[in-house]
Amino acid sequence: MMTPSLRKQHERCADCGIRNRAVCSYCGPQELGLLDTIKFYRSYDPGQEIVAAGEQTDFLGSVVEGVVSLSKTMPDGRRQMVGLMFASDFVGRPMRPIAPYDAVAVTPVRLCLFNRGRFERLLKDTPVLEKRLLEMTLDELDAARDWMLLLGRKSAREKIASFLAILARRAASADNVDADDGFFFDLPLTREQMADYLGLTIETVSRQITALKKDGVVEFPDARRCRVPDFVALLDAAGEDSDGGMID
Amino acid sequence: MMTPSLRKQHERCADCGIRNRAVCSYCGPQELGLLDTIKFYRSYDPGQEIVAAGEQTDFLGSVVEGVVSLSKTMPDGRRQMVGLMFASDFVGRPMRPIAPYDAVAVTPVRLCLFNRGRFERLLKDTPVLEKRLLEMTLDELDAARDWMLLLGRKSAREKIASFLAILARRAASADNVDADDGFFFDLPLTREQMADYLGLTIETVSRQITALKKDGVVEFPDARRCRVPDFVALLDAAGEDSDGGMID
DNA sequence: CGATATTTTGACCCGGCTCAACCCAAGTGG
DNA sequence: CCACTTGGGTTGAGCCGGGTCAAAATATCG
Structure with a gap:
């Protein structure tokens, strides 16, 4: 146990x-x-x-x-x-x-x-x-x-992007790596858990991740590992202001 | 001013x-x-x-x-x-x-x-x-x-009912009136503000209030005053457990 | 009484849900 | 070693709840 x-x-x-x-x-x-x-x-x-x-x-x-x-x-x-x-x-x-x-x-x-x-x-x-x-x-x-803003007002695509942005931010400050070539991090959650986080279904999570990949906003070496080549582009997809991201 | x-x-x-x-x-x-x-x-x-x-x-x-x-x-x-x-x-x-x-x-x-x-x-x-x-x-x-549960997982009807339940609960404990014949209270918010609260549009708020009226779950003497004849029915419409409502 | 804001109602459409199939990797046991 | 299961994950087809756009109805207020 x-x-x-x-x-x-x-x-x-x-x-x-x-x-x-x-x-x-x-x-x-x-x-x-x-x-x-x-x-x-x-x-x-x-x-x-x-x-x-x-x-x-x-x-x-x-x-x-x-x-x-x-x-x-x-x-x-x-x-x-x-x-x-x-x-x-x-x-x-x-x-x-x-x-x-x-x-x-x-x-x-x-x-x-x-x-x-x-x-x-x-x-x-x-x-x-x-x-x-x-x-x-x-x-x-x-x-x-x-x-609450995410749950109440964001589209599925924006929800996914927002969530990935949160993880990317965490990874960046934790590993205190200043991202010479984008941020790498692991998704700690299954698709189902992401769906529960975002107020979506698994299918929609999967589809929107695929869409973000297709648009080059994120890359997935495998289903649980993620790379963000351009953080501003990700924030943009998240419907967030391109500034307030990395400053602490 | x-x-x-x-x-x-x-x-x-x-x-x-x-x-x-x-x-x-x-x-x-x-x-x-x-x-x-x-x-x-x-x-x-x-x-x-x-x-x-x-x-x-x-x-x-x-x-x-x-x-x-x-x-x-x-x-x-x-x-x-x-x-x-x-x-x-x-x-x-x-x-x-x-x-x-x-x-x-x-x-x-x-x-x-x-x-x-x-x-x-x-x-x-x-x-x-x-x-x-x-x-x-x-x-x-x-x-x-x-x-967050409301925003992420509830239907429009459930959202409205949940919000009215919150107000009814507040009114009951504030006026400490033990509701001889249902709860009365004023809506402090406009339809637009309710929509902002619930992650909906004004139109949907209006429609769902109408629907709840039609089903006898709530009554509106006027657009801003509300009566709840049966609190349990309201909780039911809110998708909540019929118990945890009034106990403090 | 007009004038403006709020609310309601209607018609239509679309994003995300449902249902279903399929893929793939990792066990598991014969 | 392979057949089978199991638990994620992806993809497709179709539908529906709630959004959009437009207009009517109803306050509210000089």
Whole structure:
């Protein structure tokens, strides 16, 4: 059930790969030491459920590696992804023990977790933690609102292009490669998951990707690897302003 | 430009109508006194712009009365509403001085505002303020995610029904009337604004409202006033589970 | 009362959904 | 080694929900 290879059981917070991007990034050595004593790790295989909608969650924490999807399902089975969490993103909502959506591991995932009660007590006593959490929540809200524009007003082609632009941007800032010849990155999602992300069907996702390939906006060495030769052209296909893309 | 009737210039925080729902709701008498000295009010007419996307905002605060819409516009003019703020909701993002969307007064609006720098300093020194703000931001994120499901997966009819259900719920809890014979409420939005909220066109909004009337799910004494005789029927039309509606 | 904005209604069309077939790579077991 | 399955992914044909364009009906307001 759990991949042993992911089981690096305990890691010092100070040496952690997400140490300066996660909730804990404003913590000093002292608070970090405290976190060290109460955190624990848990690993999940692709497709494995982390929490189900409506369920009580007794833990919350950070994505250390891998990708987690959050999604809502209607009574008749229609599904919409509402969150896509990468390394250093925070999963779980303090003060709200009931999960309003499913969280599922998209890739192999490792989480750094805290007991809910303990974390909430710690939050109260650690302003820097709370401040960082507020910041991250505001960022997520911004992302959610961009996403709403995508879902409500963009065409299928624009949706696909927008999604690829998000991944390209992520890849560029993560690998901090300054793209001598376009951006390369892997699609972490299946076509079905992309459809759930974008409010489309698999077929439409596939067709629009084909169309973008045909137009030379993107290249796919294989179905899961993508190259963007001209980022501005991609933004253009996404219906976005050609500027606000890469500046941080 | 500003409606004089809205100009009750200064009100003691302790007597404020939104005192126990807004950001300040966890503040004690001491913190409240401090807020009293630095807050100021500003009023807006329907349709008046509060901040424009891309603009620097030097203030932020609470909606005291009225309704404010937040919306994003694409280069070609397509618009999507991404937030709808009522009395006690917080407007503006601490630590992010550039507004990523337009904020517009939908009805006559009165805001209780703070200078950005002063508020951010206050936040740092007042954990209860920050805690409340975090809570409110998490709630907004939840609302945004419900909204994403609506935009991505619901039919036009379901979208309209969902929106009316939100308003009915608000009305029921605000007027704390236990609906002896259905819920009554006013639509704060024009058809165009509803269309922007729901990712539809005006025409489709109009048609689907007509259809819901014809099916007896809702009644419209006039174009802006609505009665819901059977809330469960409305939830059903919204494609939602018939339970999770009214419980808080 | 005209004049302007908002809402409704109608006719038509198209983008994306549905249904169905097919392709391809990776297992799996005989 | 090959036959068979399984899970993505792609492609095609046809349809329909919601968009577009146009006009009528209904407020709202000097």
